[in-house]
Amino acid sequence: MKIIKVLGSGCAKCTKTADLIKQVAQEQGSAVSVEKETSPQIMMKYGAMSTPAVVIDDTLIHSGSVPQTSQIKEWLA
Amino acid sequence: MLGIFTDFASWLTYTILGLSPDTKLGDALHFFVEDVSKIFALLLFMIYVIALMRASLNVETVRDYLARKHRSMGYLMGSSFGAITPFCSCSSIPIFLGFTSAGIPVGITMAFLITSPLINEVAVLLLMGLLGWKFTVLYVVIGMSVGILGGFFLDTIKAERWLQSFAAKALAKGQSNQHGSTNSTLKAKTLSFKERHQFAKEESFEIFGRVWKWVIIGVGLGAALHGFIPDGWLQEHLGDGQWWSVPAAVLLGIPLYSNATGVIPVMESLIVNGLPIGTTLAFCMSTVAASFPEFILLKQVMQWKLLAILFVMLLFSFTLVGWLFNFFTPFL
Numbered sequence: 001m002k003i004i005k006v007l008g009s010g011c012a013k014c015t016k017t018a019d020l021i022k023q024v025a026q027e028q029g030s031a032v033s034v035e036k037e038t039s040p041q042i043m044m045k046y047g048a049m050s051t052p053a054v055v056i057d058d059t060l061i062h063s064g065s066v067p068q069t070s071q072i073k074e075w076l077a
Numbered sequence: 078m079l080g081i082f083t084d085f086a087s088w089l090t091y092t093i094l095g096l097s098p099d100t101k102l103g104d105a106l107h108f109f110v111e112d113v114s115k116i117f118a119l120l121l122f123m124i125y126v127i128a129l130m131r132a133s134l135n136v137e138t139v140r141d142y143l144a145r146k147h148r149s150m151g152y153l154m155g156s157s158f159g160a161i162t163p164f165c166s167c168s169s170i171p172i173f174l175g176f177t178s179a180g181i182p183v184g185i186t187m188a189f190l191i192t193s194p195l196i197n198e199v200a201v202l203l204l205m206g207l208l209g210w211k212f213t214v215l216y217v218v219i220g221m222s223v224g225i226l227g228g229f230f231l232d233t234i235k236a237e238r239w240l241q242s243f244a245a246k247a248l249a250k251g252q253s254n255q256h257g258s259t260n261s262t263l264k265a266k267t268l269s270f271k272e273r274h275q276f277a278k279e280e281s282f283e284i285f286g287r288v289w290k291w292v293i294i295g296v297g298l299g300a301a302l303h304g305f306i307p308d309g310w311l312q313e314h315l316g317d318g319q320w321w322s323v324p325a326a327v328l329l330g331i332p333l334y335s336n337a338t339g340v341i342p343v344m345e346s347l348i349v350n351g352l353p354i355g356t357t358l359a360f361c362m363s364t365v366a367a368s369f370p371e372f373i374l375l376k377q378v379m380q381w382k383l384l385a386i387l388f389v390m391l392l393f394s395f396t397l398v399g400w401l402f403n404f405f406t407p408f409l
Contacts, residue, residue: 009170040170040377041243049136049175050168064135
């Protein structure tokens with residue numbers, strides 16, 4: 001199972017990102033756990049400088065925007 | 078070129094709606110239609126063009142660049158990048174920490190963060206369209222100076238003493254390994270034209286979707302002021318004879334939180350109505366850059382003492398800007 005963290009201060013885009021990932025995961029039948037992280041320390045730990053940022057299995061793979069559905073499909077594949 | 082918007086407003090207000098230019102309502106509506114149509118057209122077109130050019134510029138690149146710069150150039154570069162780099166205001170904290178953990182001095186980071194809300198492409202476009210290029214240049218120079226001098230001041234008083242402890246540790250660690258790599262795992266990518274177009278398209282719709290209501294509110298307020306405040310009233314009551322009007326405008330701007338997009342149409346109308354330029358600028362900058370919600374966010378990385386210093390510093394700079402401008406306007 002992939003552990004996915006959405007980093008962000010809780011603005012609308014971060015919520016949208018988390019929801020989108022959950023939705024794509026459900027459509028593809030991938031097993032994921034999606035959680036939102038709002039702590040600045042955690043963002044610093046992963047080196048995320050713009051939010052929303054996405055961390056999958058402890059690796060930062062995206063930052064600064066709501067990802068495209070096609071991107072999410074790749075990550076979850 | 079911008080004349081077509083005046084013609085459009087005249088046609089709609091006077092010909093279609095049959096209002097007379099001499100009535101207050103006709104005058105206010107004309108102002109509203111002209112400004113809103115002009116701003117909307119400028120925004121959609123220019124944001125796209127600008128986004129196309131800066132698609133590959135991101136905060137990570139800026140950080141790596143600033144981390145390699147010598148301190149003396151750092152303030153200028155920090156402030157310049159603050160003006161041109163796009164980021165959502167909800168990213169201020171991660172950016173602050175990202176810069177800090179790369180060993181960039183607090184003053185340079187703050188030069189970036191202070192300049193950023195003051196100057197952005199939307200603000201510059203609006204100023205050009207509404208108040209002309211001279212005023213725009215003036216505004217940009219002043220906005221950057223506030224960022225540069227503010228950053229320099231913060232480093233002079235060793236502001237890093239008052240960071241929250243985890244941020245201070247990150248700074249110390251970053252500075253001890255200046256040439257080391259940062260802990261980001263994202264790599265910069267080169268963009269094809271198609272990707273740039275995609276970015277620019279999204280950016281235009283995104284920004285437009287965010288600011289259009291501010292434009293309506295701002296221009297609406299401006300139109301109301303324009304049509305209904307008696308000529309000379311502002312001049313008489315808040316003219317440059319009254320030294321206190323500048324600090325008053327700054328204080329008034331703090332609880333009024335807006336972004337530059339909403340304030341600039343109001344500025345136009347205040348200036349047209351005879352409010353001195355310095356007072357108007359001070360009000361505008363205070364509304365845009367000094368707001369309580371932003372400061373509460375910064376509490377996560379700064380101690381109260383530093384927050385208070387920052388706040389007073391901004392209020393003081395805006396007041397000074399206002400006074401200087403009011404003083405020098407007659408000589409311009």
